Amino acid sequence: MTKPLRVVDLTNGWAGPLSTCLLGDFGAEVIKVESPSHMDWWRGAELPGPPDGPKLYEQAPTFNTVNRNKYGIALELTHPRGRALFRELIRISDVLIANYPLRSLRKLGIDYQALSAVNPQLVMVTLPAFGNNGPDSEYVGFGCTTEAMAGITGVSGYEDGQPQMLSNAIGDPGTALNTCFAALVGLFEQERRGKGVSIDLSHVEGLLPMNAEALLDYTINGRVQGQRGNRHPTMAPHGCYPCKGDDEWVVIAVASDTQWEKFCQVLGNPAWAGNQKFATAAGRKTVEDELDRSIAAWTKEHEHYEVMELLQQAGIAAGAVLSGPEILSDAHLAAREFLLAIDKAEAGTHLYPGFVPRFHPSAGQVRLPAPCFGEHHDYVFGTLLGLPAEEIEILTKERIISTVPIFPTLTR
Amino acid sequence: MQQALSSIHVLDLSHYIAGPYCTKLLADYGAVVLKVERPVSGDGARTLPPFFGDRPGLERSGLFCFLNTNKQSVTLNLKHDRGREVVLRLAAQADVLVENFRPGVMERLGLSPGNLEKANPRLVTVSIANFGASGPYRDHKLTDSVAYALGGWTYPMGELDRPPVQPGGAFGQYVAGLYGAIGALQAVRHRNATGEGQTVDVSIQEALIATTLYDFVAFSYAGFVRKRSGRQFHLAYPNLVTLPCADGYVGLHAGLPTHIRALLELAERPDLAADPRFNTVTELAACARELHGALLPWLQKRGKWEVYHAAQVRGIPVSPIPSPQEVVEWPHLKERQAFVEIEHPEGGRVKIPGPPFRENGKPLWPLRRAPLLGEHSEEILCGRLGYTKTDVQQMRDEGVL
Numbered sequence: 001m002t003k004p005l006r007v008v009d010l011t012n013g014w015a016g017p018l019s020t021c022l023l024g025d026f027g028a029e030v031i032k033v034e035s036p037s038h039m040d041w042w043r044g045a046e047l048p049g050p051p052d053g054p055k056l057y058e059q060a061p062t063f064n065t066v067n068r069n070k071y072g073i074a075l076e077l078t079h080p081r082g083r084a085l086f087r088e089l090i091r092i093s094d095v096l097i098a099n100y101p102l103r104s105l106r107k108l109g110i111d112y113q114a115l116s117a118v119n120p121q122l123v124m125v126t127l128p129a130f131g132n133n134g135p136d137s138e139y140v141g142f143g144c145t146t147e148a149m150a151g152i153t154g155v156s157g158y159e160d161g162q163p164q165m166l167s168n169a170i171g172d173p174g175t176a177l178n179t180c181f182a183a184l185v186g187l188f189e190q191e192r193r194g195k196g197v198s199i200d201l202s203h204v205e206g207l208l209p210m211n212a213e214a215l216l217d218y219t220i221n222g223r224v225q226g227q228r229g230n231r232h233p234t235m236a237p238h239g240c241y242p243c244k245g246d247d248e249w250v251v252i253a254v255a256s257d258t259q260w261e262k263f264c265q266v267l268g269n270p271a272w273a274g275n276q277k278f279a280t281a282a283g284r285k286t287v288e289d290e291l292d293r294s295i296a297a298w299t300k301e302h303e304h305y306e307v308m309e310l311l312q313q314a315g316i317a318a319g320a321v322l323s324g325p326e327i328l329s330d331a332h333l334a335a336r337e338f339l340l341a342i343d344k345a346e347a348g349t350h351l352y353p354g355f356v357p358r359f360h361p362s363a364g365q366v367r368l369p370a371p372c373f374g375e376h377h378d379y380v381f382g383t384l385l386g387l388p389a390e391e392i393e394i395l396t397k398e399r400i401i402s403t404v405p406i407f408p409t410l411t412r
Numbered sequence: 413m414q415q416a417l418s419s420i421h422v423l424d425l426s427h428y429i430a431g432p433y434c435t436k437l438l439a440d441y442g443a444v445v446l447k448v449e450r451p452v453s454g455d456g457a458r459t460l461p462p463f464f465g466d467r468p469g470l471e472r473s474g475l476f477c478f479l480n481t482n483k484q485s486v487t488l489n490l491k492h493d494r495g496r497e498v499v500l501r502l503a504a505q506a507d508v509l510v511e512n513f514r515p516g517v518m519e520r521l522g523l524s525p526g527n528l529e530k531a532n533p534r535l536v537t538v539s540i541a542n543f544g545a546s547g548p549y550r551d552h553k554l555t556d557s558v559a560y561a562l563g564g565w566t567y568p569m570g571e572l573d574r575p576p577v578q579p580g581g582a583f584g585q586y587v588a589g590l591y592g593a594i595g596a597l598q599a600v601r602h603r604n605a606t607g608e609g610q611t612v613d614v615s616i617q618e619a620l621i622a623t624t625l626y627d628f629v630a631f632s633y634a635g636f637v638r639k640r641s642g643r644q645f646h647l648a649y650p651n652l653v654t655l656p657c658a659d660g661y662v663g664l665h666a667g668l669p670t671h672i673r674a675l676l677e678l679a680e681r682p683d684l685a686a687d688p689r690f691n692t693v694t695e696l697a698a699c700a701r702e703l704h705g706a707l708l709p710w711l712q713k714r715g716k717w718e719v720y721h722a723a724q725v726r727g728i729p730v731s732p733i734p735s736p737q738e739v740v741e742w743p744h745l746k747e748r749q750a751f752v753e754i755e756h757p758e759g760g761r762v763k764i765p766g767p768p769f770r771e772n773g774k775p776l777w778p779l780r781r782a783p784l785l786g787e788h789s790e791e792i793l794c795g796r797l798g799y800t801k802t803d804v805q806q807m808r809d810e811g812v813l
Binding site for chain 2: 003014022026041059061062065066102112125126130131132133134135136137138139140141142144145148149150151152153154155156157158162163164165166167168169170173174177178180181182184185186187188189192197198199200201202204205206208209210211212213214215216217218219220221223224225226227228229230232233235238239240241242247249250251253255312315316317318319320321322323324325327328330331332333335336338339347350351352353354356357358359360361362
């Protein structure tokens with residue numbers, strides 16, 4: 001890119017920071033704004049230890065994953081001087097992403113109306129959980145809340161059980177992708193009309209498409225889907241089966257009767273599989289428990305990767321159920337060099353998700369690890385905003401900016 | 413109507429879900445999307461449920477209807493020489509080409525990166541594939557269940573004494589589509605600035621892995637392997653959990669100690685709210701059962717929407733775990749017009765989720781219904797490429813269209 005995009009990131013947690021991380025991965029200059037009295041809560045919900053102890057807030061894997069390629073500042077927006085500096089930053093930036101409702105920003109005097117007076121070209125995306133208007137718009141939510149409100153939790157869980165919370169919230173990363181896309185659409189709109197735009201992004205609404213099949217089944221046919229577990233409405237066998245190792249599993253999905261024949265061949269055409277009731281998908285669906293028990297007896301003799309390869313070679317979809325350490329050692333991901341080792345001060349070198357998507361010829365780059373708290377005041381206030389060093393020192397003394405989190409109330 | 417992406421022309425060779433969702437996102441914000449479908453049978457998504465009135469048919473898939481709003485459809489046989497000629501001429505006019513064939517198919521169709529670059533050096537090509545364009549699993553088959561398993565989503569989910577359970581929905585496909593749409597716009601911006609075209613590769617497996625972070629990153633930090641913890645989000649966060657109430661389940665998402673305290677006060681347990689054990693994240697993990705036990709009697713006397721509103725007005729993140737029906741009928745989404753109705757010749761008025769975001773204070777724009785198979789073939793071939801009606805008839809006779 002000729003002139004890099006400058007993005008101000010006034011977000012915390014997962015959704016907002018991952019959206020700006022995606023912009024940073026592909027060349028944008030992202031400035032993450034924390035506050036001296038409110039660090040990004042993803043640095044750790046617990047209070048930091050004693051001042052001379054290890055800086056736990058620099059060691060949170062969650063925070064460090066989604067904040068690479070950003071400069072970090074800690075600026076007190078409740079102070080008039082802090083707000084004035086924030087407006088100066090907006091003057092020289094292209095995009096502001098804020099995971100606060102517009103009404104909260106208005107109280108601080110940094111809503112779109114105020115900021116567009118400073119920078120009429122500004123593209124601003126606000127992402128309150130439930131959107132900027134509507135009866136429940138004051139309500140709050142984490143990823144677990146927003147994915148539930150999109151109906152995803154309601155269709156998750158065992159087929160004989162209860163709704164099951166997802167173990168990695170899709171609500172947050174799903175919203176991150178919608179937000180990143182929204183910022184890019186906003187930039188095209190800004191170019192088209194020659195002035196900025198303010199976008200309302202509700203986490204919940206952006207997640208509805210991810211549950212489209214169940215929602216459409218209701219709007220079109222009035223059918224209310226529930227939990228399906230590992231089963232599929234038409235495919236059988238379709239499940240998660242135990243393997244040789246401890247807590248080791250493989251998923252198998254047989255999509256047609258032809259695939260079923262191949263499946264039986266891989267198993268060595270055992271006698272039980274010859275039963276006529278297994279010949280058609282409809283027949284197999286009626287005796288699924290029995291079918292699953294027989295298959296489990298076979299998978300139990302093999303490792304999960306072995307089952308996956310045997311079946312995939314026969315043209316049947318199967319996949320090892322990968323744990324965290326297995327993702328770190330997976331042969332395919334290693335061959336594609338997906339994971340990235342990044343060294344961050346106070347945290348050391350760890351592995352993180354790589355770039356999605358992959359661009360050729362201009363590939364993504366890690367230019368910066370996640371910032372330490374208030375790490376880049378000299379660059380942002382000095383180089384970008386032109387403040388002399390003495391003034392940065394005064395701002396620090398007056399706690400308008402800070403390189404350590406200040407906890408005004410040490411109670412919870 | 414001019415919209416944000418009206419200047420972008422997309423040639424959409426994709427099918428099923430991930431690719432079409434990518435181009436739907438572009439189309440719903442104004443991009444001119446031309447969908448190329450196989451003659452006779454069309455995009456495989458036309459065979460995916462739910463169907464209007466539960467009756468399958470090429471123009472009866474509700475899912476296809478949702479995934480293809482604002483697009484035009486041309487049928488083309490890409491294995492036929494004239495089909496290839498037409499598609500290369502369309503590629504020459506496009507800014508973005510999106511495809512999600514199996515790796516190697518584009519080359520076999522004569523649409524290798526080299527040929528496409530020759531046709532249009534400024535073209536951005538977005539490829540979405542199960543496992544990406546390289547590596548040992550390149551040609552492996554993928555279903556939603558396989559994507560979740562190899563994408564790291566399934567292992568930590570479910571009860572410890574039962575098999576892991578995959579999440580509901582098919583969000584792997586949608587997440588990959590979103591990454592594709594983001595990549596397309598990033599690459600077009602780059603192209604507009606430099607004149608240089610680009611290829612953009614999305615692996616569905618990598619897209620899913622990049623949306624997790626409590627497992628392999630945590631292991632890289634602390635050697636910690638997270639085990640399944642039932643209806644709790646994570647063993648370390650027992651305050652994120654689904655619990656039964658009078659008419660179903662509620663989701664507690666009390667992520668911060670302040671939320672727990674407010675929740676215990678709401679559930680008429682001020683004694684526990686004052687107990688320091690319930691006020692720190694680390695100690696809370698040890699007394700999870702006690703916390704849930706303290707909340708259950710209160711929850712069992714109340715409906716899920718009552719609990720949701722009572723908690724939320726106190727700033728506690730709680731959800732009523734709505735069913736699909738309850739999502740569609742939720743007054744908040746109704747007032748925000750989150751769902752839109754589209755008139756379809758076979759489906760009547762079809763209600764679908766609207767675009768994921770909009771400009772503050774502006775009404776929703778109208779969406780055009782998904783195209784019928786080959787609905788715009790003649791219009792595009794004659795209008796955009798200058799073929800005559802006789803040419804088109806000849807191509808139809810030869811099975812090109």
